[in-house]
Amino acid sequence: MLKINNLHVKLEEEDKQILKGVDLEVPAGKVHAIMGPNGSGKSTLSYVLSGRDGYEVTAGDATLDGEELLDMEPEERAAAGLFLAFQYPVEIPGVGNMTFLRTAVNAQRKARGEEEMSAADFLKFVRAKAKDLKIDADMLKRPVNVGFSGGEKKRNEILQMAMLEPKMCILDETDSGLDVDAMKLVSEGVNALRDEGRSFLVITHYQRLLDHIKPDVVHIMAAGRIVKSGGPELALEVEHNGYADILAEIDA
Amino acid sequence: MAGVDELIAKEGVEEETVEAVKSLAGAYKYGWETEIEMEYAPKGVNPDIVRLISDKNDEPEWMTEWRLEAFARWEKLDEPSWALLNYPEIDFQDQYYYARPKSMEEKPKSLDDVDPKLLETYKKLGIPLKEQMILAGVDGAEDMPAEGRKVAVDAVFDSVSVGTTFQAELKKAGVIFCSISEAIKEHPELVKKYLGSVVPVSDNYYATLNSAVFSDGSFVYIPPNTRCPMELSTYFRINAENTGQFERTLIIADKGSYVSYLEGCTAPQRDTAQLHAAVVEIIIEEDAEVKYSTVQNWYPGDENGKGGIYNFVTKRADCRGDRSKVMWTQVETGSAVTWKYPSCILRGAESQGEFYSIAITNNYQQADTGTKMVHLGRDTKSRIVSKGISAGKAQNTYRGLVSMHPKAKNSRNYTQCDSLLIGDKCGAHTVPYIEVKNNSSRVEHEATTSKVDEEQMFYCRQRGMDEEEAVALIVNGFAKEVLQALPMEFAMEAQQLVAISLEGSVG
Numbered sequence A: 001m002l003k004i005n006n007l008h009v010k011l012e013e014e015d016k017q018i019l020k021g022v023d024l025e026v027p028a029g030k031v032h033a034i035m036g037p038n039g040s041g042k043s044t045l046s047y048v049l050s051g052r053d054g055y056e057v058t059a060g061d062a063t064l065d066g067e068e069l070l071d072m073e074p075e076e077r078a079a080a081g082l083f084l085a086f087q088y089p090v091e092i093p094g095v096g097n098m099t100f101l102r103t104a105v106n107a108q109r110k111a112r113g114e115e116e117m118s119a120a121d122f123l124k125f126v127r128a129k130a131k132d133l134k135i136d137a138d139m140l141k142r143p144v145n146v147g148f149s150g151g152e153k154k155r156n157e158i159l160q161m162a163m164l165e166p167k168m169c170i171l172d173e174t175d176s177g178l179d180v181d182a183m184k185l186v187s188e189g190v191n192a193l194r195d196e197g198r199s200f201l202v203i204t205h206y207q208r209l210l211d212h213i214k215p216d217v218v219h220i221m222a223a224g225r226i227v228k229s230g231g232p233e234l235a236l237e238v239e240h241n242g243y244a245d246i247l248a249e250i251d252a
Numbered sequence B: 001m002a003g004v005d006e007l008i009a010k011e012g013v014e015e016e017t018v019e020a021v022k023s024l025a026g027a028y029k030y031g032w033e034t035e036i037e038m039e040y041a042p043k044g045v046n047p048d049i050v051r052l053i054s055d056k057n058d059e060p061e062w063m064t065e066w067r068l069e070a071f072a073r074w075e076k077l078d079e080p081s082w083a084l085l086n087y088p089e090i091d092f093q094d095q096y097y098y099a100r101p102k103s104m105e106e107k108p109k110s111l112d113d114v115d116p117k118l119l120e121t122y123k124k125l126g127i128p129l130k131e132q133m134i135l136a137g138v139d140g141a142e143d144m145p146a147e148g149r150k151v152a153v154d155a156v157f158d159s160v161s162v163g164t165t166f167q168a169e170l171k172k173a174g175v176i177f178c179s180i181s182e183a184i185k186e187h188p189e190l191v192k193k194y195l196g197s198v199v200p201v202s203d204n205y206y207a208t209l210n211s212a213v214f215s216d217g218s219f220v221y222i223p224p225n226t227r228c229p230m231e232l233s234t235y236f237r238i239n240a241e242n243t244g245q246f247e248r249t250l251i252i253a254d255k256g257s258y259v260s261y262l263e264g265c266t267a268p269q270r271d272t273a274q275l276h277a278a279v280v281e282i283i284i285e286e287d288a289e290v291k292y293s294t295v296q297n298w299y300p301g302d303e304n305g306k307g308g309i310y311n312f313v314t315k316r317a318d319c320r321g322d323r324s325k326v327m328w329t330q331v332e333t334g335s336a337v338t339w340k341y342p343s344c345i346l347r348g349a350e351s352q353g354e355f356y357s358i359a360i361t362n363n364y365q366q367a368d369t370g371t372k373m374v375h376l377g378r379d380t381k382s383r384i385v386s387k388g389i390s391a392g393k394a395q396n397t398y399r400g401l402v403s404m405h406p407k408a409k410n411s412r413n414y415t416q417c418d419s420l421l422i423g424d425k426c427g428a429h430t431v432p433y434i435e436v437k438n439n440s441s442r443v444e445h446e447a448t449t450s451k452v453d454e455e456q457m458f459y460c461r462q463r464g465m466d467e468e469e470a471v472a473l474i475v476n477g478f479a480k481e482v483l484q485a486l487p488m489e490f491a492m493e494a495q496q497l498v499a500i501s502l503e504g505s506v507g
């Protein structure tokens, strides 16, 4: 599904190298987690994969089902099935959440040559998904993320993901800011989407989330590279001992 | 659940926008011209031309005199230059002041007599078939069942009104809705009493010129305690080349009445700039209310600033009666140059004026627009919400006056003025004038300027929208408050226009 090969990325404006040779492969149907110290480049990786401005790829590449990702516009990547749940979801004043969702769903459908969803079907669909995530009608009407609490914003990201049915989902710290119940809701939302044709890359600092969303593989990122990969037990190790041991091991 | 139904309706509107953005991926949609045989007056303006226009309209002597006086005044005036507008000098003698389709010399009796090109024009403008037939003056068309909700239409093609729909039905309710040329003949007492009573002949350069040479426009009278049974609308279409359009609209809402009036404007795409100088006067008596909505989509010129309409408009509402109310809503997306300040004279006690505006300028367009709220009576209220959007190399100025006179005790104004910039070669300016001459009144003014946010753009694109779709969505969100003030059909059209007029502004 997603293949990242020797990816080097620097800031466009500054001479600052952030990703220094990332190698990563997430096969179809699998859930991979990325953990790593603050500032190690996890969000940067998610932005570069989804095509945000401001970064320059100096070496390496990334493909989604064999298609070269880095040559595409952000919306083309979205239509190809790449979804990013933002660490900091963006507010769009005056644009109803529902309108936003509808525009996004239909834009992707059109890009893929599919027919638009009718108003009635869309409403049914969105209401069902919103109900699962305990998002009420009021939140659907309100402008995108404006005045939403931190947890509401994260649930809203998962709602968008559920509506867009992407094949490669990147979740950037979707668990931070969630209370215990919301964490369960979000995890259930993610688990409901787990499917042999769909993969997840879950960026998190906490083992807690991984209790709910069981990863197949855990990667540790440090200073712009994946420095260690292992099974779910790796997350437990980080939870108990922090990163010091792992980093020392690499330096050695 | 009322909330949910309402939601469906709103969602429906906005989906249309996105569809329109996709399907109308071309440039200006109304840029075609109708090849139709026209009758012109000679170029230029002088007392003979003024007389000729008056004569073509079969006007009584008092009207001709009124025009000639206006012309004499105009000759002594200089064109104003205080607006933040920059355009080549207009040669007022190098214009036609009168043009009408030849086929209009005699009213057609049946559809076969109507110039098919005129019908085609209405169709392209999106006027429904039944309305097209009525406009063309086809017998019996009025009795056909209407499609959907009724909106009475008056269509002004270059210098003349070519027809008004639903007149009979309106007449039953006592409402008069006809062309102003017809009103001058059929209702001289009303016209004499009110014409020039809100915008005096001497008001300003363009209004004075309009008073001399206006060729047609719409007339509305709503009798006391009458709610106009349908929305009234006028479509203005400039077709002929080198021809100025000088229309005149007069709306009178008698005591306790209500009317919602819509105005739409389009023009063909041409290399040479064309002049449009309109005057709209509204008189609102005690407890009456008028809503006036405009979607102005005159040809804006090409992406290099060539051609386009120069739009100099004087619009004013006089809230004469106590508790009278006016609401101006405008969506200004067209024209190369816009000079327009729909105003409210709040004379009656507790009268209210509202002004909601979206002005979009792209490429080399320039807009200097805003409002005047003149508080004369006690306990009067006004509200101004202005959303200016600039893209390309365009300049957008909000110019607004709020004036509280000594007798306007306990009056209130609230002004909110937001500007949005797309790219870094455009400009937004806010010029508020505030005068408060009593100490019990309050004026509040808020202004913001922002740029289309990169983060918002990326967020939308990550969800699958292309750049133009994303900008249209964000801008429609920015202008939401004003779009919501429009009647439903206009809101849809306006949202589409927002998207279309911003084409090429990103990427």
Ligand SMILES: Nc1ncnc2c1ncn2[C@@H]1O[C@H](COP(=O)(O)OP(=O)(O)OP(=O)(O)O)[C@@H](O)[C@H]1O
Pocket (backbone or CB within 6 Å): A011, A018, A036, A037, A038, A039, A040, A041, A042, A043, A044, A045, A054
């Ligand atoms: N636009 C930018 N300008 C300057 N520095 C940047 C920019 N973007 C990223 N960086 C730097 O790159 C490094 C990696 O940042 P990134 O946000 O990817 O880290 P992260 O692993 O997601 O951290 P966290 O766990 O705190 O979310 C940091 O040192 C950050 O300051």
Ligand SMILES: [Mg+2]
Pocket (backbone or CB within 6 Å): A042, A043, A044, A087, A172, A173
């Ligand atoms: Mg991060």
